[in-house]
Amino acid sequence: MNANGNEQKGKLKSKIAMFFSVIAITLIAFTSCETYTEGPLVSLVSKTDRVANNWKVAQALDNGTDVTANYNQYELNLSKDGSAELTAKYTFLGANFDYVTSGTWAFVSDSEKISFNYENNNADGVYQILKLKTDEMWLKEDGGTLELHYVTQ
Numbered sequence: 001m002n003a004n005g006n007e008q009k010g011k012l013k014s015k016i017a018m019f020f021s022v023i024a025i026t027l028i029a030f031t032s033c034e035t036y037t038e039g040p041l042v043s044l045v046s047k048t049d050r051v052a053n054n055w056k057v058a059q060a061l062d063n064g065t066d067v068t069a070n071y072n073q074y075e076l077n078l079s080k081d082g083s084a085e086l087t088a089k090y091t092f093l094g095a096n097f098d099y100v101t102s103g104t105w106a107f108v109s110d111s112e113k114i115s116f117n118y119e120n121n122n123a124d125g126v127y128q129i130l131k132l133k134t135d136e137m138w139l140k141e142d143g144g145t146l147e148l149h150y151v152t153q
Contacts, residue, residue, distance in 0.1 A: 036112075036138075037130050047111055050132050052080040055150035063145040076150065078105050084116055086123050113142060 043050065055078065060071040077085040084105040090097045103118030108126065115126045127139035130147070137150040 036132055040131075040133055043133070045134055047107065047132060048080055050134050051078050051105070051114065051137065053078060053134070053137075054153040055137060056153050057148055058151040059149040061147040061149075067146075071148065075153065082106055084118065086116075086118060086120075114139065 055076040057068065057071040057074055059066065060068045073089045075087040075089070077087070082104050084103045086101050086103070088099040090099065101118045101120035101123055103116060103123070105117075106115050107113070108115045111129075113126055113128050117124055126142040127148075128142055129137070130140055131138035131149075135152045138147065139150070140147045
């Protein structure tokens with residue numbers, strides 16, 4: 001093989017090595033982005049865009065016990081601008097009632113938690129984010145035993 005052929009072969013090996021180096025660095029960067037214990041491992045959608053949605057409780061667990069029936073009347077509407085609205089839908093004597101409280105939400109603790117601050121202070125709280133997808137969000141009460149699994153409406 002002539003010198004020109006060896007030079008081209010060397011350039012090809014360098015390009016292949018560079019390609020695999022970029023792939024390895026990318027994989028390391030993405031796996032280090034894993035924030036939430038239940039996932040996702042990687043998302044191309046920002047955390048804010050994933051949180052901003054209309055949510056309903058699909059499952060509620062209190063210390064592992066299913067208490068969904070106590071929470072299935074709640075709807076949580078979160079906006080990209082940090083505004084929040086919590087609605088509780090009740091039926092009393094055949095009449096439907098909506099109780100609504102407005103407030104704000106914000107990421108805390110390097111986006112590992114989410115904080116809610118409502119007009120009705122009884123609804124305030126901080127929750128650890130266990131899972132955050134565009135159509136699914138799992139929150140666990142910070143320092144408590146309540147775990148709420150939300151899905152989009």
